[in-house]
Amino acid sequence: MPRIAGIPTRDAGPLLRVLYKFARRRFGAVPEPLTVSAHHMKLTLAGGRHEMAVQRASKVLPANIRELAVYRVAQQLGCSWCVDFGTMLQRLDGLDVERLREIDKYETSPAYSAQERLAIAYADAMSVSPVAVTDEQVAELRAEFGDAGVIELTYQIALENHRARFNSALGITDQGFTSGAACQVPVPADSAHGAG
Template sequence: MPRIPTVAPADASPLVRVAYRYAAHKFDEVPEPFTVLAHHRKLFVATARHEMAVQKASTVLPANVREIAVYRVAWTIGCSWCVDFGKMLQRLDGLDVERLERIGDYEDSPAYSEDERSAIAYADAMTATPSAVTDEQVADLERRFGRDGLVELTYHIGLENMRARMYSALGITEQGFSTDSCRVPWADDDSGVKK
C-alpha cells in the first residue's frame, strides 16, 4: 500500500474519473500512481498530458532499446511498480520478457544486442549519483541512433529516474500488471471504474 491513500473514483473529481476510465480501458486497471497523484489535480493533469505527449513523440528509437533502458532504470532504483509495469509494456510490444531475468548480467548475456547493451550502460551512467556519463558513451549512442535518437533515449532515462524515485518515495509497489492478476488501488468495489 502506498504511504498516502489513493483517491477512489467515488472521491475523485469528474475529470479524474474520466482519466481513470481511460486508463482502465487502456491497461485493464487504473495504475496506482494515477490514484495517488490525483490528490493534486493540476499535477495529475500535467502528468497525464505529458505522458501521452512523450508516448506520441517517441518514434525514433526501436522499442526494444527504449524499453530496456527504462526497465534498467526501474530495476536499478528498485521501483517494483515500474518494473512490473515495464514488463507489461514490453510484453504488449511483443518483446522478449524472459530475458529481463538476466538484466543484471546484460554485459555478457546473449539475450541483449550491442545496441541494447550500450543503452543499458548509458542508463546506468545516467542513474548513478553523481552522473557517470562519458563523452565516449554519448558519441557511441549518437553513431548508433542519431542525435534525435540520443535525445529520445536520454529523455526516457531521465523521465524514468523521476518516476521510479517518486513512486518509490510514495511507497507505490507492484500492482500485478506483469501477470494476469492486477490489484486494484482501492478496496471498495462499489467505487470502481467501469471499463
C-alpha cells in the same frame, strides 16, 4: 500500501472518474500512481498530457532499445511498480520479457544485442548519483543512434528516473500488471486491503 492513499473511485470527482475510466480501458486497471497523484489534479493533468506527448514523440529509437533502458532504470532504482508495469508494456509490445531475467548480466549475455548493451549501460550511468555518463559513451551512442536517438534515449531514461523516484518516495509498489492480477482491482484504493 503507499504513504499517501490513492483516491478511491467513490471519492473521485467527475474529471477524475473519466481519467480512471480511460486508464482502466487502456491498461486493464487504474495505475496506482494516478490514484495517488490525483490529490493534486493540476499536476496529474500536466503529467498525463506530458506522458502522452512523450509517447507520441518517441519514434526515433526501436522499441526494444527504449523499453530496455527504461526497464533498467526502474530495476536499478528499485521501483517495483515500474518494473511490473514496464514488463507488461514490453509484453504488450511483443518484446521478449523472458530475457529480462538476464539483465544483470547484459554485458555478456547473448540475450542482448550490442545496441541494447549500449542503451542499458547508458541507463546505468544516468541513474547513479552523481551521473556517470562519459564523453566516450555519448560519442558511441551518437554513432549508433544519431543525435535525435541519443536525445530520445536520454529523455526516456530521465523520465523513468522521475517516475521511479516518485513512486519509491511515496511507497507505491507493484500492482500485479505482470501477473494480470491488476485487472481484478480497478482502483487499488477501492479494495478492502488498501492500495498494495
